[in-house]
């Protein structure tokens with residue numbers, strides 16, 4: 075090992091500062107956060123634990139583990155991949171090579187989905203307070219289970235079905251459901267989008283692959299080299315998945331039910347057109363993510 079790389083004998087605080095500086099000079103935007111997450115994981119400490127232990131010295135074992143993380147991070151691997159975990163909607167989710175790293179942008183889908191459920195015109199009875207209804211929810215291409223598990227956490231009486239063509243992804247989703255105490259309300263099915271489901275559903279959600287095939291090569295290296303391409307590649311025009319899943323989802327929705335999907339930049343108009351063609355009504359405008367980019371699109375199956 076080159077000298078200067080070992081953290082053994084340094085205080086946690088000093089290691090944190092020197093690592094932040096190293097990540098910054100390597101051009102990593104989230105240098106401070108990444109340093110904190112990797113040190114926390116290397117030492118098995120959460121944020122509070124790290125503050126309390128600021129002056130404790132790192133052991134050779136802790137240093138070796140941290141050095142391995144650092145080598146991988148400097149090699150371009152995202153922290154979520156190194157630690158095989160990412161927080162989404164406040165929930166810690168385990169990841170595998172077959173699952174996309176959940177993005178904060180995707181929380182926009184959860185927010186819009188909850189709004190669409192609350193405004194379900196078929197549920198306006200005082201005895202059926204929206205939060206406590208036994209909603210039926212489907213998540214098509216669930217990956218790590220992120221969207222579905224966030225919704226089940228928010229809706230204590232809802233039941234959810236997550237589908238994915240990757241059995242390895244579904245294993246991760248199932249493990250996440252179990253860790254979060256949601257396994258009794260979540261069922262995972264290996265199939266293409268909605269092929270293995272029967273309705274009716276009150277809500278269908280999806281973050282499908284939507285990147286144009288030709289654009290994959292130009293994605294940020296952290297995405298291109300580490301996220302599964304099956305979860306990114308939306309075909310020549312980026313709309314293959316939407317064309318497949320929107321008509322399927324529309325058929326599965328009960329009266330008043332809603333479909334909410336994540337959209338790539340500039341794709342919301344065509345997604346709304348596909349929803350309209352499938353008999354859904356674009357009731358609310360697309361919801362923007364934190365960067366102001368329209369990110370989540372909703373369609374309602376109007377009750378007759």
Ligand code: GLN
Pocket residue numbers: 177281282283284285293297305306307336
């Ligand atoms: N948000 C991802 C990206 O821009 C794409 C995810 C997807 O295709 N659903 O890299």
